[in-house]
Amino acid sequence: MKFNVITFGCQMNVHDSDWLIRAMESRGWEAVEESEAEVFVVNTCSVREKPEQKVYSVLGRLGGYCTKPGSFVAVGGCVAQQIGDGFFEKFPFVRLVFGSDGIAKAPQALEELAEDHNKKLIFNDFLTDYPEREKVDSSPYQDLVPPGIGTITGQAFVNIMQGCDNFCTYCIVPYTRGRQKSRDPEQVIEECRNLVESGVREITLLGQNVNSFGMDSGGTGVSFADLLYKISAIAGLERIRFTTSHPKDIAPEVITAFGELPNLCPQLHLPMQSGSDSVLKRMGRKYDRKRYLEIVDGLKAACPEISLSTDIIVGFPGETDEDFEDTMEMLEKVRFESSFSFKYSDRPGVAAVKFKPKVSDDIAQKRLTRLQERQNHITRESLERCVGRETEILLERPSRKQGEGDIHWRGKDPWGRVVNVPLSGITDDDSLGGKLLKVLITEAKNHSLFGKKVGNPW
Structure with a gap:
């Protein structure tokens, strides 16, 4: 078929x-x-x-x-x-x-x-334990890229859990993905090991809240920090990332890992959602501004060069001008390298549907526009600081925009930044995906970098 x-x-x-x-x-x-x-x-x-x-x-x-x-x-x-x-x-x-x-x-x-x-x-029934899936051949992983799927040669996602127990008042996930269920850690480690043996160099661990791995009834006593250290030890694994990370559950051992594990990428997506304590309380996030900033300080102490990104919801029911200014202030304090920001919208069955007063779409849009404009400026400043530095990128695919002459390829550095680089003597048919390349950053754009290769890698 x-x-x-x-x-x-x-x-x-x-x-x-x-x-x-x-x-x-x-x-x-x-x-x-x-x-x-x-x-x-x-x-x-x-x-x-x-x-x-x-x-x-x-x-x-x-x-x-x-x-x-x-x-x-x-x-x-x-x-x-x-x-x-x-x-x-x-x-x-x-x-x-x-x-x-x-x-x-x-x-x-x-x-x-x-x-x-x-x-x-x-x-459509929810199960009490994580439903292990049949094992499929992952060797060679790069030959199994189907039409329309964003699989990138040399990279792989690995689910470590499913569902969520947090019930944030705006979020539909617990109702559509069920309660939290952690995978058996040995199954996760085996999958990661098999992927590395098949040629994968970067693995991203996935879950609705990876920080709470092992904290449900299916847990075996292995924490998320334990899992990170075990996966980090797999020979040949160049990079580890993980998402998503709920601030309320991040353990000190996970923060420490950013300074101890050489293949744990210095990048973390840490959803803040709002910078206002009153809004965070109505959201049911179970942390406040002070706690969030303590986590940020701990991460920067463990890994001074860490790149932080976040999620922000604008126009949550009852959000005042003062609440929004608190969010803008947090943007300046943390200086996220990027953020995914959205206007609040009611989702069926969640508690916030009944919250009043609703913020008008016009006000929410004005707030969102202002926030995104400021974030774009912070992002550009962060990228401009990279110019003149050497880094290593994992090549993904030819760049969408090609200039005259050499073929341009795109890849990501350990901080998750997109870097485009011209490669002489390369054709469209050459398969460089999954290869590591040292580059010198020469130019910053609004959301990406340009560089040139260092030395003769091939």
Whole structure:
């Protein structure tokens, strides 16, 4: 069967889609472009409003492809968890719905539906333990990059847990991905080791709140810090990253690890959400400005060059001008190298839906614009300080924009900064993805860097 996967949302969804594609290819299915496919899988996200709306638009489009016998659509992810069998009623060509815990059953279900054209299946029950997935061949990892998936040669995502127990008042994740479930640490370590043996050089550990790994009923006594040290010791692993990290659960041992583990990248995404204590309290974040700044100070003491990024919600119900100014002040104090900022939007079933007063869209947009403009300025200043420094980048792919002459490639340095570099004697067909390259930074742009290679690496 020829199939296509469309992915919305976070890195966890990207990883889920990548695993599903490899699982289906191991069964003889072929990942193709949308126009060639017979079966479609839409992996959905409902954390914010727009991705959810896009799902319905995509399904309307895919219905035009499902006219021949045997063609159908499967819907997975967070929106699938919410809507459930409602997809069957609205879109007759949808024949499989699976939530976050149900993805482990999706490969077998897709095969069943390809055989029985009248069957429909739904897997939306939350499980008490992490549902281990079938192992798929990861060697050579770089040869398994399917159409439409953001897998990058030499890099891999590894899920270490699923779900969340925090129930922040604005967040739908506990309702769409369930309560927290940690994977068995030995399974995580084995997966990481196999990936490194297949040629992966950088691994990103994924979870809704990686800092609370092992703190649920499925924990084995191995903390997240323990896991980091064990994975760091895998021979041949050049870089480790992790996301997402809830400030309330970050342990001193994790902060210390940034100064002790040579392959733990000096980069951390630490969602602040707001700089106002009153807003943080209404959000249910369980930390305040003082605690957040203590964490930042600890990280900078352990790793002075660490690059911090964050999430910020603007216009949370009841946010006053003073609350917003507190957030702007935190932007200046921490000086995040980048931030992902959004206007608050109600999500179904969360506590904040009932919070009053709502901030008008006009005011929220003005605040968001001001915040993003200031963040862009801070980002540019941070990147300009990199000019003249040597660093090492992990090459990913040819740059989107090419100049005259040499082929330009893009990669990321240990801080997660995008660096574009011209490479003489290289053609579009040369596969450099996954290789490490020393570069001298020569120029800063708004959100990326330019450099030139140092020496003759090949």
